[in-house]
Each structure stands twice: as structure tokens, then as C-alpha cells.
Amino acid sequence: MAVRDRRTPVARGGRGGRPTLEQVAARAGVGRGTVSRVINGSDQVSEQARAAVERAVAELGYVPNRAARALAAGSADAVALVIPEPETRLFSEPYFSDIVRGVSAELAETDKQLLLTLIRSPRERERLAAYLSADRVDGVLLVSVHEGDPLPEMLAAMGLPAVLNGRRAASEAVPYVDSDNTGGAQAAVEHLIGRERGAIATITGPSDMYVASCRLAGYRQALKAAGREEDPGLVAVGDFTEEGGRRAMEELLERRPALDAVFAASDVMAAGALQVLRAAGRAVPDEVAVVGFEDSPVARHTDPALTSVRQPTEEMGRAMVRVLLEGIDASDGAEGRHVVLPTELVVRASG
Amino acid sequence: MAVRDRRTPVARGGRGGRPTLEQVAARAGVGRGTVSRVINGSDQVSEQARAAVERAVAELGYVPNRAARALAAGSADAVALVIPEPETRLFSEPYFSDIVRGVSAELAETDKQLLLTLIRSPRERERLAAYLSADRVDGVLLVSVHEGDPLPEMLAAMGLPAVLNGRRAASEAVPYVDSDNTGGAQAAVEHLIGRERGAIATITGPSDMYVASCRLAGYRQALKAAGREEDPGLVAVGDFTEEGGRRAMEELLERRPALDAVFAASDVMAAGALQVLRAAGRAVPDEVAVVGFEDSPVARHTDPALTSVRQPTEEMGRAMVRVLLEGIDASDGAEGRHVVLPTELVVRASG
């Protein structure tokens, strides 16, 4: 009782004396252990004790101190969402916030916290693994990891559960959540085929991006299923930017002036293509139909509005959390877990 | 040495035995206090001791355990970014991720972590204050708080520093970071005046939103500065949605068919207005010039591309963190701190 004022509450950062578990115990007339059991929902507590503790908690406005809990329990009650900073720009924006919204919604049902980590330099990425493991998170969600990024493997080596959004390659060892890129692309192209389009071109992404190759694969499958021959001249490579979309479209028009439809692997590239088509005097959709991918807001504001493949982005965020939580609970490696969510074609004026 | 295996490292969550400060001390041949001093950059350490500790840290790959630090020091080394969930949708999206990017960038220079908290129900908001104060954050960033929201005051009462983005009213007691809405709107309207537009209308936001009234005020100031009379018939109220923009534009065309310019308080509303103008057969910008606000990606994809007022959103995020850190350091209330950042007119084809 003597030297109790070493650090006054005020000196320690305001928020005057929040009650501790010990105070709750005293008030409820039970021991610390019992309070802890009640707080953590153990069933080894008598109804009577539970009621007393619950009343004391309510009266005192007790909220457990997370730092103390994390320290004592060795778990963090938090997960990190790691995003390479450049991607927050590149991805036509709502993708990012949709993911965040889904993650946050799903996490709200546990009481884990969400830590956001943008990586803006290779150096930061290197340090990341060490810091993540410094015990403030018990799992990691990784957005748009590129092929060859060692991070997932480093985390695995440290025993930190991780979930990717999007596979890095066809066979992915780390748990992931992805959308059905191939199926979505196939549906888009089938739609064009259904509308009697004869020469369907595609603007694809960099071939070292797995998403891009999936969407290209879907394009090919649709053609094949319709019994059509594939014309390599109808495939142009973009880079998921508007400018890239423009260049690819120019290239296509030059190579195959007679084309009457374009499937672009992203809305932003489709928007670029639209500009080039207009400049070239091709009416959309009358002469050339255009379909994008992602169903970003951009799709609703182009002229004409873009038919596009919608990804359930928010749901992907939710699924990532679910997969991660499984991985955290399962002490085993939890490898091979994954979810692939379906896409949906949203038909608008452009095709 | 005896009962050391109460909980094996593995049982406690993988990430096998990270070194502790004590082990660093042992290895460096110094006491715990000295290691702590080195880690925290105290100058009360001899060069020799510092070097020994630094070597030991490097050799062991030591990273301090944040939970332990938070518990012992009573501070959290983290700040929360609180965002009402509906807003993540409403705000034409990059706003959200730009803020996040700025916040994250500025935070990276301290070693504080970023906690993201979406609020999706009034109930969650009620509980928020209690949980925030449960000691895992030492400051709070609040995005788009509405007039009448008690949260800022609750936090203030608990002594938790907070910073708003955007004022709730002309006089704002809580520290905030805002952009110069009035000045931006004024510049936009002056630009229209400079282009010889005679009847300049405006689509404003709900009058209970302070941003909206600022932008309206800028519109008025510009007219007044040019010695023009204000015509109430040229002001229509929108709600920051595209549909609202459409309705407002229809209203304006009906009331003042002769208008030759429109300043919309947001790009999304401007996009709606553009649609109505096209449907009405008014050429943009030849017959009617249109200017938006925010410079969102939408502005670049409308046809014609939208002249708009750019806000330094990322910089706002950075500034919020700086203001917050000041508030955390200053033990005093730190009231009245604020930053207002300038806007910039981006001229495109629409006006």
C-alpha cells in the first residue's frame, strides 16, 4: 500500500484509472481466476459467481487491457492486413476499400483488431516479417503479392498463419482466397459470342501476372467451347493501366481492323480502349462491343457504360478472414485451404 | 531453471522463442536497464555499452515485444483510424485510400501502428470509446464525423487525443485537418467567370453538412467579388450522389433554362449533371460548362473529362497524423490545433 504513486495515472497518459480485473474481483467478492474465467467464457463457473462478476463488470465499466492479455496469453488478438502501397493506387480504387470493408466486417465478429500495414519500399518489406512476428498479430492477410515475393514463405517459416488474396500461380501452397477469374472471363466472352460477335479481341495483362493469364484462359475456353479457332492477332497485352489499354487497342485495330468486340482484362484498360475506338470513329456497341473486368465505378461512368465482370470483393475480404481464423485455430499447418468465389457478368450499354 | 516449460513456445502460438531483452542483456554483458536505454535511444549510455548492446541485438535478431512494452509503459504505440462504414462507399473511393495512404506514410516514420476501425452500427459506435481507451491506442483519427456525433467529445473527456478530418462546424473545438473548401469553390467559380459564363448555377450538398456550406460559400464569394448579384434560382441541393446530381440538374434546367455553367460540390454529382445535360441536348462545354469538386478518378473518365477542384487528400492524412502526434506529446489539452490545406483547380475539357 505504501509506494503506490510511483507513476500517477495522469503521468501515464491520462485516461484516469481504468478498473482492472483485480478490482472487478474484489467488487464481485471472488478471486481473479474466476473473473478471468467469466470474461473468457469458460463454463467452469457457477451461475452465482458469473452473475456477481457480470454485475461488477457492468458497474465498473471494466474493459480488459489488451496489452496485458496479449502479454500473458502470448496471443495478440489482432491480425494484420498487408498491402503493397503502389497497389492502393493501381487497383481501380474500390477494390482496396471493399476488401478492407469485408475484412473489417468479418473481424468485428471476433474481437480481433485490424492492423493495416502499407509497404512502400523493399526495405520495409524485408523488415515486415520480423515485426509482424514481434507478437502483436496472430495472423496476416496479404493483398496482391507478386510472384517471387518471399514474404508468404517467410511467414510460414515463422509459423505465422497467412492468407493471400489471389493466387500467385496455378498451384499455390499458401492458403488463399481468389475470385473465379477464368470463369468470369469465359462468361464475358460467351456473352459476346451470344451477341453474334464474330471477331472478338482481348486486351490481357502482363503474362507474369497469374490473374492476367487466368482471364486470358477464360477467353480461350469460351472460344473453344463455341468451336471457334483462336486468332493470335486478336490478343494484345496491356498493363492494367488506361494508357496500356489505349496502346493495346491501337495495336488491335491496326492488326485486325475488322474486329467487332473486345474483352479487356480490366475496366481501366477497357476505358482506354473506349477512347481509342471513339477516336477511330467506331461506334460502341454498334460496331464494336466492349466488355471489361472488375466492375469498378469507372465502368459506370464511361460512355457508353461498360459491361463488366463483377468480383465479390467485399466477400473476398470476409472469406480471407474466415480462412485465416481457421488457420490460426488449427495448430497444424492448415495448408491448402482456399476459397474461390464466383463472379457475375453485369451487362451495360457497351456490349 | 527448473519449471521453465510451463508453456512451451510452440504451445503458446508458434513463432519459436523470440529473444527477450533479458537475453540481449546477458549476451551483451550488461543489465536490462542498459539494453532498454539503448533500445529507446536514451543518451545516458556509454558508447561502449551501446555498441555491445547493438551487436547483441543484431546477432540475436531481437525485436521488442510490443505488448510487453505497452503494458509496462502504459502507452500503446498505436493510433486508431476510425471510419464510419457507410462513408467508405459514399465517398468517391480514392478519398478513403488516399487518406489511409497518407496516414500510413506519416506513421511509418514513428514506429506506431495503424489500427483500422470501421463503424457499421450505432451500437458499435457507442462501444468504441470504451474499447479505444482500453489502452491499445494513444490517439484516434476520425474520418467524416457528422455534426452531433458525440464521439469526439467522449474521447476528449477520456483524455484520448483525437483529430478530425473536416470540421463539423465553423468553430471546431477538437483539433482537425481540413482542405480549403471555400477557397477551392471560389477558385472554381472564378474560373467560370473568367471564361465569360453569365449564368453560373451550383449544385450543393445537404445544408447540414459543413463541407457543403463551405463550398456554397465559396460560390457566393466568387460571385460577389465579381460584383454579380446572386440568383437563388441557380442554387439546387444535391446529396453527393450521382442520382442527386441528376435531380438537381433537372431542377436547375427547369428553373433557369438559360444557365451556361454549373459548379457541382462533388464530381459524382457533376457526373450526374453531365448525363442530364447530354440528355437535354446541351453541349458541354460549349453551351454549358461544368466543374466538379474532389478530382476523383470519375472526373477523368466522364465525357468530356471534368474540370475539378483537387484536394490534397493524402497530405491531409499525413497532416492528421502530425497534429495527432503533437496532441499526444503535449500533455496539455492541445486544443485548437488545426491545419487547413489549399486546393488546386484542375482544368479539363468540361469547363
Added chain:
DNA sequence: ATCACTTCTGGGAGCGCTCCCACTCTACTC
């Protein structure tokens, strides 16, 4: 040589929890 400083330093105490051991009670069984 003595005293007063000033720098450095080790390590005890304690942050608020969880874990678990030991213990008390109350039931049942034989």
C-alpha cells in the same frame, strides 16, 4: 585527501492479465 558533483549502471518492482496447481465442497458409489 576530502567533498561534491556528474555520468553510468544493475536490478527490483510492477504493469494487468492468463495459466495452472492445489484446495474445498458437494455429490455419488460400493
Added chain:
DNA sequence: GAGTAGAGTGGGAGCGCTCCCAGAAGTGAT
């Protein structure tokens, strides 16, 4: 009636750090 389970409980020990208090060692003036 003794013996054996449980169910429920209190509280010690310890998580890895920071804070601070003594004290050691070094420096200069007297």
C-alpha cells in the same frame, strides 16, 4: 461410512518490458 469423482474456486507465478532508485565510477575543486 469411507472412498472417489468431479465441479468450482483462490491465488502464485510469470509473460517481457519500463521506470526508477540506489550505488559505482569518474572528474574536478577545495
